[in-house]
Amino acid sequence: MNCPLCGQDRTNVLTDRLRNGEKLRVFHCPECDLGFLEERKDEAELKRYYRNEYRKAYKPDVRGQADAERLFDSAVGFQQDRVARIERYLRRDAAVLDVGCSSGAFLFHIKDKVKEAVGVEIDPEAAKFASERCGCPVYTDYLAETPLAKRSFDAVCAFQVMEHVGNPLEFLLQLKDYAKEDGLLYVEVPNLRDVLVSAFDLPNYRTFYFRSAHLFYFSERSLRILLDQAGLEGDFFYSQDYHLVNHLNWVLRDRPQPRAEDGMGEPAFPVRPGTDGRAEAALNGFLARVNREYKELLSELGMTSKIGFIARRKREANG
Numbered sequence: 001m002n003c004p005l006c007g008q009d010r011t012n013v014l015t016d017r018l019r020n021g022e023k024l025r026v027f028h029c030p031e032c033d034l035g036f037l038e039e040r041k042d043e044a045e046l047k048r049y050y051r052n053e054y055r056k057a058y059k060p061d062v063r064g065q066a067d068a069e070r071l072f073d074s075a076v077g078f079q080q081d082r083v084a085r086i087e088r089y090l091r092r093d094a095a096v097l098d099v100g101c102s103s104g105a106f107l108f109h110i111k112d113k114v115k116e117a118v119g120v121e122i123d124p125e126a127a128k129f130a131s132e133r134c135g136c137p138v139y140t141d142y143l144a145e146t147p148l149a150k151r152s153f154d155a156v157c158a159f160q161v162m163e164h165v166g167n168p169l170e171f172l173l174q175l176k177d178y179a180k181e182d183g184l185l186y187v188e189v190p191n192l193r194d195v196l197v198s199a200f201d202l203p204n205y206r207t208f209y210f211r212s213a214h215l216f217y218f219s220e221r222s223l224r225i226l227l228d229q230a231g232l233e234g235d236f237f238y239s240q241d242y243h244l245v246n247h248l249n250w251v252l253r254d255r256p257q258p259r260a261e262d263g264m265g266e267p268a269f270p271v272r273p274g275t276d277g278r279a280e281a282a283l284n285g286f287l288a289r290v291n292r293e294y295k296e297l298l299s300e301l302g303m304t305s306k307i308g309f310i311a312r313r314k315r316e317a318n319g
């Protein structure tokens with residue numbers, strides 16, 4: 001199986017089992033550190049899939065509903081890092097585009113900080129919810145099919161989207177088309193170097209991590225190659241959303257917590273009602289410090305759950 005990024009054929013297999021019991025292989029190119037699914041749906045199949053089926057297969061609760069509102073509620077409290085990272089680059093009159101905005105958790109926070117916030121989301125239920133909740137236009141077609149003008153955005157964002165697209169290079173080039181000449185691309189994807197999959201020996205996490213909806217698995221190395229191919233240059237960031245207790249749950253039980261947000265935000269001990277408030281604060285204060293240190297360590301090691309970049313067009317070399 002040839003690597004879709006560098007073309008070389010000396011690839012190995014990362015896994016032959018995926019989440020939800022699916023049996024497909026994920027290949028890995030040792031040259032560019034790219035993971036890629038052996039069978040990738042074509043564009044028409046992908047569109048049909050994301051319009052109708054994706055949210056039924058992947059949801060924030062292990063059991064239960066995954067409607068647009070539930071999706072929004074599970075994500076809206078965890079956007080601070082994303083907002084903080086881009087905020088300092090944006091003026092009040094900026095225009096921001098969020099591609100694959102889901103039910104609008106990021107748009108909800110960014111809309112009041114800029115002049116124009118626009119979403120693109122092909123799941124019609126999520127798009128409708130995002131548009132109503134955020135008061136922003138949200139288009140339900142692929143970016144190129146919308147009436148949006150090219151070169152009109154100060155920042156084009158795509159969070160947890162590029163791992164789903166059939167051709168990441170074309171996708172980046174398209175985002176670039178919609179950014180102004182000095183505009184930014186703000187992209188975030190799951191990290192192939194996530195400590196739970198790249199360092200810890202957790203067979204069930206491995207199966208949970210690899211999924212048929214993710215056509216590609218990126219690390220800093222493969223992303224740098226992609227950026228270069230797309231004529232972009234940028235700064236990378238590492239971001240860890242799941243906390244230490246979530247990781248200990250995996251380490252001890254090798255299974256997910258019931259709801260995605262149980263593992264996000266600040267961890268807390270399960271304190272009995274009536275416990276001395278100072279004791280509770282001291283115990284959870286300790287947990288917060290250790291959690292912060294753990295996340296910093298994962299960032300230093302490049303082993304966080306997410307990786308991304310803020311990039312712009314490469315400056316032409318002047319003689």
Ligand SMILES: [Zn+2]
Pocket residue numbers: 003004005006007008029030031032033034
């Ligand atoms: Zn390669």
